[in-house]
Amino acid sequence: MTTPAIEPLGDAALLLRWGERIDPDLNRRVHVLAAALDVIRPPWLLDLVPAYATLALYLDTAAFGPAEPPLAAAERWLRARLATLADHTDDPAATPSARSIEIPVRYGGEDGPDLDAVARDSGLSPDEVVARHTAGDYHVALLGFAPGFPYLLGLDPMLALPRLATPRQRVPAGSVAIGGAQTGIYPRESPGGWRIIGRTPLVLFDPLRDPPALLAPGDRVRFVAVDDAAFATHARERR
Numbered sequence: 001m002t003t004p005a006i007e008p009l010g011d012a013a014l015l016l017r018w019g020e021r022i023d024p025d026l027n028r029r030v031h032v033l034a035a036a037l038d039v040i041r042p043p044w045l046l047d048l049v050p051a052y053a054t055l056a057l058y059l060d061t062a063a064f065g066p067a068e069p070p071l072a073a074a075e076r077w078l079r080a081r082l083a084t085l086a087d088h089t090d091d092p093a094a095t096p097s098a099r100s101i102e103i104p105v106r107y108g109g110e111d112g113p114d115l116d117a118v119a120r121d122s123g124l125s126p127d128e129v130v131a132r133h134t135a136g137d138y139h140v141a142l143l144g145f146a147p148g149f150p151y152l153l154g155l156d157p158m159l160a161l162p163r164l165a166t167p168r169q170r171v172p173a174g175s176v177a178i179g180g181a182q183t184g185i186y187p188r189e190s191p192g193g194w195r196i197i198g199r200t201p202l203v204l205f206d207p208l209r210d211p212p213a214l215l216a217p218g219d220r221v222r223f224v225a226v227d228d229a230a231f232a233t234h235a236r237e238r239r
Contacts, residue, residue, distance in 0.1 A: 002029065003082055004055070008071055012061050014078065019053040022181065024153050026053040027141045031218045036085050042077065044070075050217045051142045052151075098139070098218045103185065103200050104226040104234050105134075105176050111199035114164075118178060118195050122158050129197065130225055132156040138183065138221040148187035148205030148213040152221055155183045167193030174200045176223065187213075198225075201235035 004016040016033070018026045030050045037057070038048060044063035049056040057078070061070040068076075107130045108115040119126045138154035145151075160181040168191060171177075175186040177194035186192055187204030204214045215221065226234070 004029075004033075006075055006078065009056055011071070012059050014057045014059070014071065014074055016055040016057070016078075017053065022052050022141075022153070027139075027153060030055050033085060034217070037081070040081065044074065051144070098220050099216070100220040100222070101215065103176070103202060103221060103223050104230060105198040105200050105223050106228065106231045107133075107176075107198035107225055111172075111175075112197040114177075114195040115197045118159065118161060118197055121161055124158065129159060132159055133183070133197065134223045134225050136183070136223070138223075140215050140217050140219045140221060141182075142217050143213060143215070145184075146187055146190055146205075147207075148215070150184055150204070150215045150219075150221070152183045153181075155181055157181070159183075161195060163193040164195060167191055168196075171196065172199060174202065174204070176200060198223075201231055 002018065004018045007015045007017060009015040016030075018029055027050075030053065034048045034050050034055055037045070041048075044060045045057060046060050047056075047058040049058065057074065059070055059074050064070040064073050106112075108126060115126050115129060119129045122129060124132070133156070136154045136156055138152040140150045141153045142151050143149060155178065159178055161178055163179050171186050171190055171192035171194075173186060173188045175192075175196045176198040177184055177186065177192070177196045179194035184194065185200060185204055202214060203209075205212055
């Protein structure tokens with residue numbers, strides 16, 4: 001049985017830690033436990049925030065009585081549940097229900113200025129890079145860096161490359177990029193050092209949308225290569 005360590009995260013949150021590395025199995029455990037806790041969440045649990053190998057629980061400290069400090073009371077509650085939930089997270093077949101979302105991408109050209117360099121450094125042709133990238137079965141390990149930015153696990157090892165030595169000052173919104181062993185999508189224009197191989201017309205984050213983020217931790221993602229006409233159609237449909 002693998003029980004995560006429990007640490008205080010400031011004065012109003014607890015952090016469950018399974019390890020220190022990027023590992024699909026550890027990330028699966030995080031999402032399985034997050035889903036299980038969400039089903040039984042008490043009134044004082046404000047939010048569950050998964051990362052690669054950690055799960056943060058944010059608390060409403062005002063909801064606790066004076067008899068016990070909020071973090072101590074929340075940890076006591078959590079440890080009592082972990083005794084029964086940890087076995088479930090250890091089961092390789094246990095996965096939370098997830099949505100499957102297709103992301104249309106126009107690869108190369110102005111939308112993918114690093115595609116040729118990724119191909120060269122990988123020993124592949126640009127078409128082979130696109131084929132391998134679209135063949136991946138990805139899942140959203142976490143959202144971070146910027147609102148709605150998905151860190152996706154499942155990248156073909158042949159495409160894993162270090163970030164740029166000098167980050168760009170401007171990366172267009174919707175840029176699909178590779179950073180190390182991960183791929184991701186920039187939700188808005190921002191600086192960035194990942195290798196850009198394409199762009200999607202989909203809006204990854206809209207504060208007026210419910211929910212604002214297009215993707216959520218645990219979602220399954222497939223990239224689909226599209227031509228100019230399909231890209232324009234998707235761009236119109238998002239309005």
